[in-house]
Amino acid sequence: MAWTLFSLILPLLILFAWLYVTGEALVPALLLPKPRIVLNEFIVQLTVGTIIEDISISFGRIVKGFGLAVLFGGGLGIIMGMFVPAERFFSLTFTSIRQIPMMAWVPLLVMWFGIGEASKVAVILMAAYFPILMNTSSGIRRTDPKLIEVGRMYRLTPWRMFVKIYLPSALPSIFVGLKLGLSISWMAVVGAEMIAASSGIGFRLNDARALMQFPIVFCGMFAIAIAGVLMDWVLTLISRAAAPWERKR
Amino acid sequence: MGKEKVKRMAGELLIEHLSKSFMTADKQALSVLEDINLSVENGEFVAIVGHSGCGKSTLLKIIAGLEDADAGTVSIGGRILTGPGPDRGMIFQEHRLLPWLTIEQNVTLGFEGNTRKENFEISDRYLKLVKLEGFAKAYPAELSGGMSQRAAIARALATDPQMLLLDEPFGALDALTKIEMQKEIIKIRRENRSTMLMVTHDIEEAVYLADRVVVMTSRPGKVKDIVKIELAEPRNRGSADFAWYKQRILVHFFDDDEEKIPEFTI
Ligand SMILES: Nc1ncnc2c1ncn2[C@@H]1O[C@H](COP(=O)(O)OP(=O)(O)O)[C@@H](O)[C@H]1O
Numbered sequence: 180m181a182w183t184l185f186s187l188i189l190p191l192l193i194l195f196a197w198l199y200v201t202g203e204a205l206v207p208a209l210l211l212p213k214p215r216i217v218l219n220e221f222i223v224q225l226t227v228g229t230i231i232e233d234i235s236i237s238f239g240r241i242v243k244g245f246g247l248a249v250l251f252g253g254g255l256g257i258i259m260g261m262f263v264p265a266e267r268f269f270s271l272t273f274t275s276i277r278q279i280p281m282m283a284w285v286p287l288l289v290m291w292f293g294i295g296e297a298s299k300v301a302v303i304l305m306a307a308y309f310p311i312l313m314n315t316s317s318g319i320r321r322t323d324p325k326l327i328e329v330g331r332m333y334r335l336t337p338w339r340m341f342v343k344i345y346l347p348s349a350l351p352s353i354f355v356g357l358k359l360g361l362s363i364s365w366m367a368v369v370g371a372e373m374i375a376a377s378s379g380i381g382f383r384l385n386d387a388r389a390l391m392q393f394p395i396v397f398c399g400m401f402a403i404a405i406a407g408v409l410m411d412w413v414l415t416l417i418s419r420a421a422a423p424w425e426r427k428r
Numbered sequence: 429m430g431k432e433k434v435k436r437m438a439g440e441l442l443i444e445h446l447s448k449s450f451m452t453a454d455k456q457a458l459s460v461l462e463d464i465n466l467s468v469e470n471g472e473f474v475a476i477v478g479h480s481g482c483g484k485s486t487l488l489k490i491i492a493g494l495e496d497a498d499a500g501t502v503s504i505g506g507r508i509l510t511g512p513g514p515d516r517g518m519i520f521q522e523h524r525l526l527p528w529l530t531i532e533q534n535v536t537l538g539f540e541g542n543t544r545k546e547n548f549e550i551s552d553r554y555l556k557l558v559k560l561e562g563f564a565k566a567y568p569a570e571l572s573g574g575m576s577q578r579a580a581i582a583r584a585l586a587t588d589p590q591m592l593l594l595d596e597p598f599g600a601l602d603a604l605t606k607i608e609m610q611k612e613i614i615k616i617r618r619e620n621r622s623t624m625l626m627v628t629h630d631i632e633e634a635v636y637l638a639d640r641v642v643v644m645t646s647r648p649g650k651v652k653d654i655v656k657i658e659l660a661e662p663r664n665r666g667s668a669d670f671a672w673y674k675q676r677i678l679v680h681f682f683d684d685d686e687e688k689i690p691e692f693t694i
Pocket residue numbers: 450451452460478479480481482483484485486487
């Protein structure tokens with residue numbers, strides 16, 4: 180509780196600075212609207228419903244793209260973690276592809292998949308794929324050889340070896356990958372929607388900017404931050420539930 | 429005359445001309461074990477002592493089937509071993525419990541396709557044996573070092589192996605816990621009549637527990653001496669005979685007076 184209050188100090192300071200700067204009219208109201216105005220706009224947006232709708236459209240894309248990334252990235256990550264030849268085979272290619280910033284993929288993916296849903300999902304998949312893959316594979320590979328010896332001693336089948344030893348051992352690392360992948364794909368989808376989309380929170384932001392509706396731009400940014408924090412929080416809860424033994428340490 | 433009897437007659441462990449070397453980082457062959465010959469009878473307790481790094485753990489791992497030998501064979505009752513088997517259980521210096529499994533799940537790790545009830549019964553039985561009843565649902569992180577090592581012993585015993593391989597199992601425990609565990613091992617041995625092969629760096633522990641103590645040379649490890657401990661049970665750590673055996677083994681670690689056996693025997 181004390182720590183929760185402590186971590187609220189900085190946001191409150193920022194809010195006060197914002198109130199002060201706009202109250203004294205130190206910056207043009209057009210560039211930085213007053214908190215009151217943004218708050219009013221937020222309430223309007225919530226009641227009229229466009230922001231919720233925009234966020235849920237973007238979130239729907241995340242679910243699809245992130246789900247695919249978990250499936251493919253996690254799957255291949257496990258294989259690369261357990262079999263050294265697979266790791267060697269893919270390593271150079273993947274390390275090279277990873278150097279390309281995800282936003283640089285957007286033009287190509289739009290060319291391939293068009294401006295609709297598929298290209299957004301593809302951007303998210305690209306963004307989340309590598310963090311999930313790399314963290315899964317390194318987590319599996321870092322499994323304590325001493326515990327693997329225990330598994331061999333009890334002659335566990337490959338499947339039980341995976342379920343009882345490799346997977347739980349890699350779980351913390353896998354969740355690091357999932358969290359990283361989720362936050363990157365949230366950034367990626369907003370970015371992609373700003374560049375090429377006709378719906379979603381990124382589109383709304385860009386649209387409001389073009390129409391000079393700056394309070395809406397601010398609301399949109401807050402909404403993105405809040406949604407991002409909420410998603411991260413849900414993943415944290417899931418990771419705790421998935422690893423009950425961690426709490427006993 | 430059931431299965432039990434047959435299992436207990438699995439036969440002696442025979443190690444013949446066993447050699448093993450490792451490749452070091454700079455591509456040099458490091459000879460760790462050289463021409464080891466040893467036989468261990470059914471139900472016998474053999475302790476292995478030697479300098480750190482002389483290959484004791486490697487020897488146990490080869491017997492366990494976790495490492496392959498370069499030359500020579502290990503057989504039980506004439507059957508040459510090629511990998512881990514249900515006839516051998518291993519207890520390591522570190523407890524090596526899986527942190528994500530409860531104690532019950534750890535103890536029943538060696539069983540596949542058991543019902544909940546069967547697993548509960550097995551874990552209940554062996555946790556009682558090592559005085560850990562009530563901890564079945566706990567995670568390893570909730571146990572002390574001594575309790576964890578007990579749980580590891582329960583796990584090894586649960587599959588009812590004919591031979592237990594113990595690699596400095598009490599090395600990390602405090603003196604009192606250690607003595608308690610040694611007594612526990614004697615009790616378990618009496619009940620299970622299993623063969624035990626224990627690596628230890630504690631000569632007192634070796635003399636207290638073993639029928640025979642194998643002394644190994646520094647790397648490459650060879651069998652330097654085998655000392656038969658002829659002391660009545662229960663053994664008295666304070667007796668003069670006990671001290672004599674300790675000294676008898678200890679001289680091997682100080683090369684200059686290797687052949688000298690202390691004179692104060694009674
Ligand atoms: N997997 C391995 N690869 C390379 N060297 C090893 C390996 N295992 C053990 N060794 C080396 O073999 C020697 C004997 O090791 P070990 O059997 O653990 O000795 P001890 O248990 O008697 O202390 C040590 O010098 C160790 O560094």
